[in-house]
Amino acid sequence: MTILIAVASKHGSTREIAQAIAEDLRAKELVVDLREAGEIASIDGYDAVMLGSGIYAGSWLPEAKHFAETQRTELARLPVWLFSSGPLGDDPQPHDDPQKLAAPLGDVVVRDHRIFVGKLDRQNLGFGERLIARVVGVPEGDFRDWDAIHAWAGEIAVALAPAVASSDILS
Numbered sequence: 001m002t003i004l005i006a007v008a009s010k011h012g013s014t015r016e017i018a019q020a021i022a023e024d025l026r027a028k029e030l031v032v033d034l035r036e037a038g039e040i041a042s043i044d045g046y047d048a049v050m051l052g053s054g055i056y057a058g059s060w061l062p063e064a065k066h067f068a069e070t071q072r073t074e075l076a077r078l079p080v081w082l083f084s085s086g087p088l089g090d091d092p093q094p095h096d097d098p099q100k101l102a103a104p105l106g107d108v109v110v111r112d113h114r115i116f117v118g119k120l121d122r123q124n125l126g127f128g129e130r131l132i133a134r135v136v137g138v139p140e141g142d143f144r145d146w147d148a149i150h151a152w153a154g155e156i157a158v159a160l161a162p163a164v165a166s167s168d169i170l171s
């Protein structure tokens with residue numbers, strides 16, 4: 001069983017979340033490919049997919065949307081998990097609707113969609129982004145909740161364990 005983690009990240013913080021999840025799953029003996037969503041033309045050969053994206057102006061990044069739209073039919077046949085990262089601050093309330101974020105997937109049924117708290121480093125932002133961040137008054141810092149991320153990876157490993165066991169029996 002091979003799991004694909006497809007990630008779209010503009011400033012790297014969602015990619016680091018994807019890397020942490022990949023490491024946790026590999027530690028449970030799962031085979032994981034971590035790839036950029038924008039570089040994936042086919043998901044043939046994968047048995048489960050996780051798609052992650054940073055949130056910008058209430059949407060996934062274009063690469064995540066494109067991946068979801070173009071791979072919808074294949075994704076509908078696989079177990080799919082989603083994660084989005086965006087809300088900032090020490091106790092932020094996510095204001096983006098998970099269903100709206102995942103709209104590019106159409107009616108693909110997903111096992112779970114987590115919205116994780118993100119990271120914002122003003123130094124890394126372009127002029128336009130810095131302006132938006134200032135106008136909206138978004139807090140700067142790394143608010144990622146690694147305990148929540150590792151706990152979620154653990155849940156997914158447990159969910160995939162029976163599938164791994166049955167593929168071992170068949171091989």
Ligand SMILES: Cc1cc2nc3c(=O)[nH]c(=O)nc-3n(C[C@H](O)[C@H](O)[C@H](O)COP(=O)(O)O)c2cc1C
Nearest residue numbers: 009010011012013014054055057058086087118119
């Ligand atoms: C211009 C801009 C717009 C953003 N819009 C949203 C938003 O609509 N919702 C949200 O939860 N976070 C928003 N964020 C916060 C980012 O999603 C957050 O910084 C995230 O961790 C970035 O992920 P990345 O480093 O993988 O690109 C925004 C950040 C910037 C700079």
